[in-house]
Amino acid sequence: MTTTIQISEETKKKLFMIMNQLEKEGGRRVTYDEAIKFLFKEEKIEFQREKFLDNIRKYQGVLKPNEGKDLLKELRVKDHEREQRFT
Numbered sequence: 909m910t911t912t913i914q915i916s917e918e919t920k921k922k923l924f925m926i927m928n929q930l931e932k933e934g935g936r937r938v939t940y941d942e943a944i945k946f947l948f949k950e951e952k953i954e955f956q957r958e959k960f961l962d963n964i965r966k967y968q969g970v971l972k973p974n975e976g977k978d979l980l981k982e983l984r985v986k987d988h989e990r991e992q993r994f995t
Contacts, residue, residue: 915923923943930938930946971979 923940926947927938927940927943930943
């Protein structure tokens with residue numbers, strides 16, 4: 909069963925760009941329906957909360973509190989020094 913939906917011109921352009929990308933990768937024409945299904949599939953992959961939390965738990969305790977901030981500050985200072993040498 910087909911149906912008609914209303915979308916903005918901007919959304920239509922973005923959806924068309926996704927269709928073009930899928931057509932290049934697949935080597936065949938892609939329908940709007942297939943492009944929308946692809947977006948639904950991609951969304952599920954990005955928002956897997958448990959997988960995300962498992963990844964965080966793996967690295968929990970690797971750095972001490974505020975150690976990451978200190979390392980970032982050191983790297984920024986080194987980058988700034990390196991930049992000064994080249995200018």
